[in-house]
Every structure is written in structure tokens, then in C-alpha cells.
Amino acid sequence: MQTLINGQQSDFISVQDRGLQYGDGCFETIRIHAGMPILLRLHLERLERSCRRLGIPLELPELNNELKQILDSNDPDGVVKITVTRGSGGRGYRPNNQSQPTRIIQYFPYPADYNQYTEQGVSVMVCQHRLSSNAALSGMKHLNRLDQVLASMELSDEFAEGICLDQIGNVIEGTKSNLLLVKNDRLICPDLSVAGVRGIMQQFLLHRFAKDGMQSENRVVALEELKEANELFLCNSVFGVWPVIKLVENDTVFEWSVGPRTRQAILYHNEVFNFAS
């Protein structure tokens, strides 16, 4: 069983679904390890928060049931994507209260090449496409992802990830991950208040660093600052941590070796596999 839609095994949704028509919904991508959904509580909290912001009722008991069904019938190591849309109905853009949300749970195998990137580090490039600015949408993992599609179209195979800037050229995140900087032994997170996704793995790592006494700073990060950072790393819920060892911006190349804070982040990430969900 690869996909459950509102509890039914199916690979198709209604063409009327507002997820297709308007991107009217949100999603989570969750790592499955040893049959366990990793950091599930944090993922479901973000999903609930996003659904609340969008005014979509989330049926959490049904969702948990369906997640269990998917996990029971698939490999113990993989990735689950949960998508919740507002369902069908309404008048054009304007929804009505009769819509029944659509819950989609999909299982995917874990990408075979991801672990090597954690060990060896990755090359990234700065994308020309810039993220949309909107405080009312930022933070959420909603279904309006054209920015990420267009930015990732710039990548050739040599780049495992692209760095996205906002409309005025400040650094926000990777196309599919958050970016963290280490500078003078401080962790710096680019401000995500007008663009970007508040990643679960970033949230976990910041909490974990703080527990060991290393505070982080949340602030606007100019592109120039990336080049002056002592360490750079990417994180997301699927691949965990990827050290950045090479950054290409136009014709300029910057290089790093894998630093101590990045190694620490990788160790912290490995701890999540020991957590009950």
C-alpha cells in the first residue's frame, strides 16, 4: 500500500480538489526509521498550526490511524508524506464550510544517495529565482511551492541543493531544507518571518544545541555573510544534516571543510532515531 486518501487505498484525487485548483492545503514529509515516524509530534504540531492558519479542520485521530496503516504495510525505513487539502467545494477561491478536507498519506523509499552527502558534504549554488515575500504565508509548509520548483530547476546534478534569497536579496533557506551558519562559535538562523519554511529538523537541532548551552541567533542574513561563515550546514527531516563544503555564486566559489559544530549537528540528528515518536 503506497497511498491512502481519506483512509482508502487510491492513487487518484478529484480534479475539483482545492489542493490541485489553488494549492489550498499543506503537507509534512516525515522520515521513517525502524518503522517509527521520526519527530512525529513536532510534525503534527506544525501541521495543526498550518491547518489552523488556513482554516482547514484537521481530523487528527483519522490521520493517525491512516499513518499507522501505511507504516504497518511498508518497509521500516523510508519517507512518509502527509498532505491535507481543504477538499472540494466553495465558490471559486472562496471556500465554504461544507468542504470535507482531503488527507493523503504516501509512502516513499529513502533516497539511496542521501547518506553519502551527510558524510562527504555537498556543493550548493545560490539560485537566481527569489522567494516570494509574505508574512501571512511564511513558516508554513503549504502547497504553493512554485518558488521551490523554479529555484530547483536551476540546479545541475553537481549541486545537491540551492540557496534561495528573498525579494531584497537576503538569505532564507535551501529549496528543500533550512540553512544554518556558524560564525564566531555562534549559530545563526536566517530570519523566516517573511519567507521560508520553519523546518522541524532545524527546530529540533536548535533546541538540542541550546540544551548543551549553545544559543542561536535569529536574524536577517545578507548573502555576503555566508562567505564569511566558519561553517554552513543544511538540515531537513528526511536527510538530517548536510555539511556545505562548496558554495557557488555566479562565477565565484567558496569552500569549507566539515567543522566541529556541523559534526555536532550530525550527532544530534542521529539521536532522533532513539526517540519514541
Next chain:
Amino acid sequence: MQTLINGQQSDFISVQDRGLQYGDGCFETIRIHAGMPILLRLHLERLERSCRRLGIPLELPELNNELKQILDSNDPDGVVKITVTRGSGGRGYRPNNQSQPTRIIQYFPYPADYNQYTEQGVSVMVCQHRLSSNAALSGMKHLNRLDQVLASMELSDEFAEGICLDQIGNVIEGTKSNLLLVKNDRLICPDLSVAGVRGIMQQFLLHRFAKDGMQSENRVVALEELKEANELFLCNSVFGVWPVIKLVENDTVFEWSVGPRTRQAILYHNEVFNFAS
């Protein structure tokens, strides 16, 4: 026959479709009158332009065929929505070249209450939700429409439309239409270079006004200017022209009667029914 998907009668699309997963596609909404798709050439030109910007190959002969099939089997008066997505495939956000685009053609009846709004005018309110800013996405009628969904959720039934501002509070458009101002006998169109959709009906009307010697001005419009306008009207391809007779911003109400330029716009719009497509 209500819906054709890549030429096949169906109401379902693959859950893998990137239109659902990421809003990776664009659409057109076309008025059908006396069996004819109104301003079809302009709609298809915009669709081609948007698909080119998104890197989605558009199979125009197939699309035209399918449109003809839909028109042949439905009422001569209605609305057709054409959606083109990048199809399924790729690796996460990053598309690959093997994706086969999905063409969706849907037929809808013409909304019964729309004509009265053209005759009587409409009340509109200024929405709190502000549109995302992004020059790389503006102008297109792409599938990332959460802004329009959230803005239209603010409307109660007394408002036929909501006015949307951009991130810094300038006026852009309605949730489903373009907004035009008349001031000192000049037409003013809010600048759409960082947000908004370049509407086909607006394009037609501006062309038609210009042909009769009335030029238009394309520029940034502050919210204050709406209240000082001599006339305000909304336009889109489905309803044509709606005079704005009442504008509500928070607790302040502004009122207009239907002015001569708005009446002229309604007459111009009626001409489109005489055009072969």
C-alpha cells in the same frame, strides 16, 4: 461531458501530479457565449507565455481539440477552465524532462447572479490579507492561489469582491478580477509587476479604450487614491465588468454611482460577444 483530462473523460487525476503536490502549473478561465470561447486567442497567448515561463511544454493542437470536444457537448453559455500542470515525476521539487504535462478542461455553468452585478454595481471591501510579492511570478495565472483563497475567506455575502493590497499596502487587484480607476478622465491600472494577474479582460478593455483615444496609466496606486477616484470598476473574463458602488475599509464607507467610463467599459465588453475567437 464535464471534464477532459489529456483527452479522456475523467474526474480524477494522479495524486502524484505536480499540480497538486506543488501548484506546478497554470490555468485560464474562459467565458463561453453562443458556443464560442470569448477572447480565446488572448487566453491561449497568456497560457503559452505562462507555460514558457514555468518551462512546461504546451501541446496546443491537442488542447484546441479537447476544447472543441467540450464545447460541442455542453450548453452554449458557460465557463471553461483550462488547467495545465507539469504532470507527474521529477525528484521532489526539481522536475525532470520526462514529465508529460496534464491538460484539464472543465465546463461550468455561467453563474446566475453575475449579470445583476453588472447592472447594479457591487460592494467591495479591502482585505486584510496581503498578496505575496514576487516579480518572477507576477502576471501569471499560476496554480499558487493561497493568497486569493485567504483574502476571499474574509468576504461576507454582502461583498461581491475583495480588494487586495501588496506587502507594502499598495492596491493591486480584486481576489478574482482586475481593478481599474478613473480619475480626472484618465484610466489608471495598478502596477502588476510584483504581484497580481495580468487579466485578459483588462487587456482587452485597455486596448479598446486606447482605440477610442483614451490612454491608460500603469502605476503604483496607494490605497488613499481609491477613495479619491471618480469611478472604480472591476473586470474579468467571466463576469465582464462590475461597477464598484461601495468600498468598505475597516469602518469607513465610500460610495459612487455608476460613471460614464464604467458604462463605456460595459459597452466595450458587450462587443466581445461579437468577436470570432
